[in-house]
Amino acid sequence: MPDGRRPEPGGWNRLVLEVDDLPSRVAKMKREGMHFRNVVVEGPGGKQILLEDPDGNPVELFEPAS
Numbered sequence: 001m002p003d004g005r006r007p008e009p010g011g012w013n014r015l016v017l018e019v020d021d022l023p024s025r026v027a028k029m030k031r032e033g034m035h036f037r038n039v040v041v042e043g044p045g046g047k048q049i050l051l052e053d054p055d056g057n058p059v060e061l062f063e064p065a066s
Helices: 022-031
Strands: 015-018 041-043 046-052 058-064
Touching: 022 046, 022 058
Parallel strands: 015 058
Antiparallel strands: 041 046, 046 058
16 A cells, blocks of 8 residues: 555455445545545446445445446
């Protein structure tokens, strides 16, 4: 992660939620005070970002490539 954290046991398993228009959803969630572990990453399969829930668990938001 950009902040230097590395995967560790018990802290990197995550739920993946498929969303539409990831960039605008992320912008709205940031305005509402939600914390993300990284920035949107884009690859051949789509875009993703890791959101932290209130307990610090990662939730991946994923927008598949069109």
